[in-house]
Amino acid sequence: MFISMFGAVESGIIYAIMALGVYLTFRVLDFPDLTVEGSFVTGASVAAYSIVSGVPPLMATIFAAIAGFIAGCLTGVLHTKGKINSLLAGILMMTALYSINLRIMGQPTLSLLNETTVFEQLEALWASTGIDSLFNGLLSSIGLEQLPGTWSILLVMIIVTIGIKLLTDFFLKTEVGLALRAIGDNKKMIRSLSANTDSLIIAGVGISNAFVALAGGLIAQLGGFADVNMGLGLIVIGLASIIIGEALFGTKTIVRATLAVILGAVIYRIIVTLALRVDFLETGDMKLITAIIVIIALVTPKILQSRREKNRRIQKRNQLRAGGKSNA
Amino acid sequence: MLKLKDISVTFNEGTPDEKKALNNIQLELQEGEFVTVIGSNGAGKSTLMNVISGALIPDVGDVYIAESQVVHLPEYKRSKYIGRVFQDPMAGTAPSMTIEENLAMAYSRNRKRKLKLGVTKERKQMFKDNLATLNLGLEGRLNAKVGLLSGGERQALSLLMSTFTEPNILLLDEHTAALDPSRAELITQLTEKIVRESGLTTLMVTHNMQQALDLGTRLVMMDKGQIIFDVNGEEKQKLTVEDLLHEFKRIRGEQFGDDRAVLS
Numbered sequence: 016m017f018i019s020m021f022g023a024v025e026s027g028i029i030y031a032i033m034a035l036g037v038y039l040t041f042r043v044l045d046f047p048d049l050t051v052e053g054s055f056v057t058g059a060s061v062a063a064y065s066i067v068s069g070v071p072p073l074m075a076t077i078f079a080a081i082a083g084f085i086a087g088c089l090t091g092v093l094h095t096k097g098k099i100n101s102l103l104a105g106i107l108m109m110t111a112l113y114s115i116n117l118r119i120m121g122q123p124t125l126s127l128l129n130e131t132t133v134f135e136q137l138e139a140l141w142a143s144t145g146i147d148s149l150f151n152g153l154l155s156s157i158g159l160e161q162l163p164g165t166w167s168i169l170l171v172m173i174i175v176t177i178g179i180k181l182l183t184d185f186f187l188k189t190e191v192g193l194a195l196r197a198i199g200d201n202k203k204m205i206r207s208l209s210a211n212t213d214s215l216i217i218a219g220v221g222i223s224n225a226f227v228a229l230a231g232g233l234i235a236q237l238g239g240f241a242d243v244n245m246g247l248g249l250i251v252i253g254l255a256s257i258i259i260g261e262a263l264f265g266t267k268t269i270v271r272a273t274l275a276v277i278l279g280a281v282i283y284r285i286i287v288t289l290a291l292r293v294d295f296l297e298t299g300d301m302k303l304i305t306a307i308i309v310i311i312a313l314v315t316p317k318i319l320q321s322r323r324e325k326n327r328r329i330q331k332r333n334q335l336r337a338g339g340k341s342n343a
Numbered sequence: 344m345l346k347l348k349d350i351s352v353t354f355n356e357g358t359p360d361e362k363k364a365l366n367n368i369q370l371e372l373q374e375g376e377f378v379t380v381i382g383s384n385g386a387g388k389s390t391l392m393n394v395i396s397g398a399l400i401p402d403v404g405d406v407y408i409a410e411s412q413v414v415h416l417p418e419y420k421r422s423k424y425i426g427r428v429f430q431d432p433m434a435g436t437a438p439s440m441t442i443e444e445n446l447a448m449a450y451s452r453n454r455k456r457k458l459k460l461g462v463t464k465e466r467k468q469m470f471k472d473n474l475a476t477l478n479l480g481l482e483g484r485l486n487a488k489v490g491l492l493s494g495g496e497r498q499a500l501s502l503l504m505s506t507f508t509e510p511n512i513l514l515l516d517e518h519t520a521a522l523d524p525s526r527a528e529l530i531t532q533l534t535e536k537i538v539r540e541s542g543l544t545t546l547m548v549t550h551n552m553q554q555a556l557d558l559g560t561r562l563v564m565m566d567k568g569q570i571i572f573d574v575n576g577e578e579k580q581k582l583t584v585e586d587l588l589h590e591f592k593r594i595r596g597e598q599f600g601d602d603r604a605v606l607s
Contacts, residue, residue, distance in 0.1 A: 186458070194456055200437035201437045208451070209452045210451075
């Protein structure tokens with residue numbers, strides 16, 4: 016149980032980078048970008064192919080992000096210069112990327128089992144720090160028997176993801192970032208304030224997909240393979256993370272909203288892990304579970320609110336009936 | 344400061360719906376001039392605004408701002424020189440962003456946007472000082488989201504956002520028409536004060552004849568895509584609504600076809 020939870024948080028914190036990317040398009044730019052399903056795999060296949068070809072793993076991971084950036088920019092160009100509806104532009108790019116990803120890998124699945132990934136390098140560095148034995152010692156002293164093999168991935172990825180979050184927070188407060196946010200809020204206005212909305216949208220969708228592809232490259236290295244279908248349903252996972260996070264932690268400021276997205280991604284992984292432990296559910300049910308989670312997260316707040324309103328009205332009515340007076 | 348030369352715009356050319364929105368318009372604004380534009384629906388006032396702002400490219404004609412030809416500049420490039428307030432109070436501000444963020448975006452209008460913080464300490468003070476001139480208490484609400492403000496407050500903020508960077512030209516597009524009378528009066532007063540103090544070259548479109556007479560140094564009347572009446576200086580100060588209606592009838596040989604302009 017502990018081990019599977021540990022794994023959920025570990026991959027959740029990587030998927031959080033993807034969710035931050037989806038947040039940038041869906042929430043900040045108000046651009047429902049489906050490129051994500053393709054660019055995640057592009058990141059995975061570029062990273063995997065680079066590593067197999069002998070590129071240092073860290074470099075391969077950076078290549079993945081760059082490939083995603085280019086894919087995102089192309090979607091932005093299709094939308095702004097080609098005047099294609101944003102949803103359709105993303106679908107077109109996603110479809111095109113499927114073939115491109117196959118070309119990159121040369122086969123549907125590329126294994127990294129015999130290769131050194133960025134995480135294995137990390138573990139090797141980590142071994143000398145003695146942090147693992149410290150944490151595992153603590154855990155075994157409270158009676159846990161199965162212990163995680165390494166804490167390096169979790170701890171370092173938390174730092175990396177928080178770093179990306181802080182950079183995003185800062186970026187969205189810069190002069191350029193403010194204009195980017197205004198695009199999702201009031202496009203006509205920011206154009207009348209001399210912002211080039213086309214360039215901003217292209218750059219914004221590019222950055223979003225760079226995040227997504229970076230996550231793809233890391234997930235491929237964590238899992239030990241890249242698969243041409245690994246992006247399937249990813250957009251719903253990204254949305255699930257955002258919606259869960261927003262519902263639980265709020266969106267009052269940018270700093271809070273991005274943190275909510277990260278926590279939402281981790282919580283989503285935990286929910287899925289728990290759901291899969293239920294006996295009659297199979298791995299193939301994942302997508303169904305995801306869709307149900309999103310539906311619940313979308314519907315519950317509304318039901319709760321109408322329930323509250325109703326109670327308030329009943330209370331007022333009773334007050335009137337009882338005392339004949341009310342402060343209404 | 345602003346010069347329109349031989350501007351013509353035709354919509355739906357070659358179809359039964361063909362409409363000459365602007366017909367060979369000539370208009371020149373001197374620096375510091377405050378021109379009010381009046382006309383009934385379909386006179387071409389909004390089209391004129393869009394041609395100046397760059398939202399619409401005229402079929403023929405030239406637009407000069409401060410002596411340079413801008414007719415081929417897209418809207419976002421031209422807006423470096425132009426401050427604009429729209430009719431809809433929701434149109435000029437970003438509702439889910441704060442007052443200070445909105446002002447910071449407006450502050451970048453005639454500067455290159457960089458990867459530097461939009462709201463800094465010094466700018467905050469400057470925003471506060473500017474907001475204080477509105478006398479609406481907004482200077483104490485820098486971190487409030489603009490969506491929480493009333494229509495009048497939002498329009499006052501839009502007005503400030505489009506003027507405090509001192510654009511070459513200020514365009515006011517019926518900017519009080521969507522407000523209730525007392526708010527409209529407030530925005531009118533603010534407009535008068537801001538334009539007087541900063542000496543901005545201003546073009547204001549209005550439906551309201553009285554407003555067109557009260558504000559500004561020059562009055563232009565449009566009808567069917569043409570400028571039919573243009574008066575300034577002392578002559579304008581003496582005009583009344585009756586004079587305007589009479590003038591319209593004399594020139595066009597028909598009644599001014601818009602009750603709203605007369606009644607409001």
